[in-house]
Amino acid sequence: MKHFIGFLKKEFYHIFRDKRTLGILFGMPIALMMLFGYVITTEVKDARIAILDQSKDETTRKIIEKIASSGYFVIAKNLDNETQIEDCFRKGLVKEVIVFQPGFGQKLQKDKKASVHLIADASDANSANLIINYTGAIMNDFIQKENASAVLPMQIITESRMLYNPELKGVYMFVPGTMAMILVLISALLTSVSIVREKEMGTMEILLVSPLKPIQIIFGKVAPYIALSFINVITILLLSNYVFGLPVKGSLLLLLAESLLFIILSLSLGILVSSLTNNQLTAMFASILGLMLPTIILSGFIFPIENIPAWIQWLCYANPTTYFIIILKNIMLKGLGLMSVWKETLILVGMTFVLLGLSIKKFNIRLEK
Amino acid sequence: MRTILFILQKEFIQISRNKMMLPMIFVVPLIQLLLLVNVATMEMKHIKIFIVDNDLSTTSRQLTAKFSNSNFFVLKGYSNQIAEATASIENNKADMVLHIPKGFEKKLGKENKSELQLLYNAINGTVAGISNAYTTQIISGYNYEILPRGSGSSALQYSAGNIQIIPSFWYNPTLNYKIFMVPAILVLLVTIIGLGLSSLNIIKEKEMGNIEQINVTPIKKIHFIFGKLLPFWIIALLMMGVGLIIGIILFHTPILGSIGLLFAVASVYLLVILGFGLIISNISSTMQQAVFVVFFFMIIFIMMSGIFTPTDSMPNWAKIINYINPIAYFMKMIRMILLKGSGFKDIYQDFFMLLGYGIVVITLAVNRYKKVG
Numbered sequence: 001m002k003h004f005i006g007f008l009k010k011e012f013y014h015i016f017r018d019k020r021t022l023g024i025l026f027g028m029p030i031a032l033m034m035l036f037g038y039v040i041t042t043e044v045k046d047a048r049i050a051i052l053d054q055s056k057d058e059t060t061r062k063i064i065e066k067i068a069s070s071g072y073f074v075i076a077k078n079l080d081n082e083t084q085i086e087d088c089f090r091k092g093l094v095k096e097v098i099v100f101q102p103g104f105g106q107k108l109q110k111d112k113k114a115s116v117h118l119i120a121d122a123s124d125a126n127s128a129n130l131i132i133n134y135t136g137a138i139m140n141d142f143i144q145k146e147n148a149s150a151v152l153p154m155q156i157i158t159e160s161r162m163l164y165n166p167e168l169k170g171v172y173m174f175v176p177g178t179m180a181m182i183l184v185l186i187s188a189l190l191t192s193v194s195i196v197r198e199k200e201m202g203t204m205e206i207l208l209v210s211p212l213k214p215i216q217i218i219f220g221k222v223a224p225y226i227a228l229s230f231i232n233v234i235t236i237l238l239l240s241n242y243v244f245g246l247p248v249k250g251s252l253l254l255l256l257a258e259s260l261l262f263i264i265l266s267l268s269l270g271i272l273v274s275s276l277t278n279n280q281l282t283a284m285f286a287s288i289l290g291l292m293l294p295t296i297i298l299s300g301f302i303f304p305i306e307n308i309p310a311w312i313q314w315l316c317y318a319n320p321t322t323y324f325i326i327i328l329k330n331i332m333l334k335g336l337g338l339m340s341v342w343k344e345t346l347i348l349v350g351m352t353f354v355l356l357g358l359s360i361k362k363f364n365i366r367l368e369k
Numbered sequence: 370m371r372t373i374l375f376i377l378q379k380e381f382i383q384i385s386r387n388k389m390m391l392p393m394i395f396v397v398p399l400i401q402l403l404l405l406v407n408v409a410t411m412e413m414k415h416i417k418i419f420i421v422d423n424d425l426s427t428t429s430r431q432l433t434a435k436f437s438n439s440n441f442f443v444l445k446g447y448s449n450q451i452a453e454a455t456a457s458i459e460n461n462k463a464d465m466v467l468h469i470p471k472g473f474e475k476k477l478g479k480e481n482k483s484e485l486q487l488l489y490n491a492i493n494g495t496v497a498g499i500s501n502a503y504t505t506q507i508i509s510g511y512n513y514e515i516l517p518r519g520s521g522s523s524a525l526q527y528s529a530g531n532i533q534i535i536p537s538f539w540y541n542p543t544l545n546y547k548i549f550m551v552p553a554i555l556v557l558l559v560t561i562i563g564l565g566l567s568s569l570n571i572i573k574e575k576e577m578g579n580i581e582q583i584n585v586t587p588i589k590k591i592h593f594i595f596g597k598l599l600p601f602w603i604i605a606l607l608m609m610g611v612g613l614i615i616g617i618i619l620f621h622t623p624i625l626g627s628i629g630l631l632f633a634v635a636s637v638y639l640l641v642i643l644g645f646g647l648i649i650s651n652i653s654s655t656m657q658q659a660v661f662v663v664f665f666f667m668i669i670f671i672m673m674s675g676i677f678t679p680t681d682s683m684p685n686w687a688k689i690i691n692y693i694n695p696i697a698y699f700m701k702m703i704r705m706i707l708l709k710g711s712g713f714k715d716i717y718q719d720f721f722m723l724l725g726y727g728i729v730v731i732t733l734a735v736n737r738y739k740k741v742g
Contacts, residue, residue: 020658143532
């Protein structure tokens with residue numbers, strides 16, 4: 001036991017001595033939360049557009065004013081003729097060009113019909129679609145206000161309620177994912193690199209001939225990372241509560257217990273990677289590709305799993321992060337209890353046992369076979 | 370020159386000897402392209418809807434049919450129990466619930482006004498917002514259909530939309546999101562390979578202790594650094610080519626602009642990236658530390674580069690940070706060249722910014738590198 005404590009101390013020293021890594025370890029969750037909270041949004045805001053007004057009358061002026069003041073768009077350019085459109089797009093100056101037909105206002109008054117051409121730069125298909133929809137909505141709204149007297153003789157009124165996230169904030173989506181990502185990063189990536197490092201430097205030999213049992217070596221190696229991971233979980237929860245106004249709706253204890261389960265799972269993944277690889281570079285690439293990438297893209301973190309083609313979906317279901325994110329969402333955002341996540345929890349527990357068993361079995365006590 | 374050649378030779382031998390590294394360098398792009406391009410779609414395909422029909426009238430059935438016939442919606446449940454519907458939202462079986470209350474049709478006939486309730490799982494706010502837009506569109510479309518025709522006026526007259534909107538989607542009329550993602554994956558590829566390899570390489574020599582042996586040779590600083598960086602520069606460009614070919618074969622990525630210009634931009638971009646890799650490699654003492662620094666900046670810069678989301682909608686402080694984000698420049702230019710056929714005169718500003726940036730970073734990297742331990 002004394003040996004073990006000594007070994008544990010050494011591991012903690014290793015981490016605390018490296019101030020730069022430590023800084024990044026603690027800065028990472030904060031930076032990511034800020035990023036996802038404020039910067040990464042799919043909403044349309046301040047999209048740059050150009051206007052080709054061939055009519056230049058009262059109505060078009062009013063519509064343009066309305067568009068400019070909507071907050072969705074910034075009018076970056078006024079064009080004089082159609083040949084300029086292509087150039088605008090090619091230079092990437094604007095995302096959309098609104099073309100009012102000549103005599104727009106007059107036609108609207110006389111014929112009750114006037115047309116406007118919305119041209120979007122659809123190289124970004126998503127934004128293009130949104131931008132066109134938003135522009136159309138603003139114009140329809142304008143017309144509706146203009147003839148507010150026209151009431152439908154029969155009207156279906158819809159009352160929409162947004163559950164769990166009434167303000168449709170993006171943070172709700174990203175807090176669980178960020179948490180999962182940080183845990184995989186610290187527990188799996190760092191652990192695997194730190195164990196392989198001992199191999200590469202030749203110090204593994206010294207550890208192996210020491211009176212420490214393999215299980216003690218493994219545990220001593222991962223213990224500091226468990227502590228670090230836990231601190232980060234708490235940082236993220238505090239940030240989401242105090243900065244983004246997103247409290248944990250369900251049981252905090254259950255949430256922490258599930259996080260611990262996921263940390264242990266990631267650690268066993270890290271150990272497994274370290275026993276399969278021989279140098280840090282390979283371990284790192286393997287962790288980033290095999291663990292980080294799936295965590296980010298195959299877990300429902302950024303892209304909803306339902307939209308993913310079926311032949312890739314099974315990868316998502318083999319990915320433990322998928323279940324962890326479901327658990328986090330249910331507990332944190334929906335306020336549900338263990339009853340709602342027992343299936344996912346069981347899957348994680350099962351995965352943990354398999355991976356832990358595998359990684360202990362694979363952990364060689366000989367350097368060369 | 371001869372010295373550089375020898376260093377180059379050594380580096381290539383070293384890279385080719387690592388049995389795991391080589392396949393990874395070559396397999397990674399394939400996996401990334403296949404997975405990411407297919408996965409990274411923001412298109413909304415199927416919204417899972419649960420309909421609670423307490424009215425059981427012609428109107429409610431017609432309305433239900435509207436949803437089950439729509440391509441956007443998948444009818445996940447139909448019942449008269451609201452509790453069943455909310456449970457289906459809780460366990461993610463449904464994304465939204467349409468509740469048609471009892472007496473809906475009657476009220477519509479009598480009072481000319483009747484309410485419907487819509488419930489959304491709004492954890493993903495964007496999806497909920499778009500679902501809501503689609504749903505109300507379907508409902509109001511249905512609303513116009515059932516307006517009384519006999520009252521002498523066509524339904525069109527009530528429609529507020531007498532502004533006829535003609536949308537056109539240039540460069541990508543089918544709104545294929547994959548076309549947008551392929552260039553982004555190429556950027557990722559070049560960045561991960563360039564930054565990953567260069568930042569870890571010198572550190573490895575440091576950790577293994579053979580940097581001292583190199584330091585005592587008559588190799589000049591600048592020779593050493595170019596010898597170190599050139600292999601990665603070549604590999605990264607090669608990988609971009611491979612990625613591009615895969616993109617063309619599998620996803621029919623359009624190449625509207627000049628390939629030469631694309632490679633010129635990539636070469637300049639790699640100057641910045643390799644320079645940064647070198648600097649990180651210089652200031653870090655262990656690989657773990659370098660990995661962390663690289664990962665930290667890479668993930669932030671990638672997310673901010675507009676890879677998935679438009680840079681326009683970012684707050685101002687983020688836009689300012691993007692001036693020093695090399696990935697943002699490359700991301701913007703590669704998409705412009707490939708998807709819109711932009712030429713040099715369209716991108717020269719960004720190009721020269723990136724070139725200046727590259728020169729500054731490389732100079733810094735060379736200056737910071739010291740042969741003295």
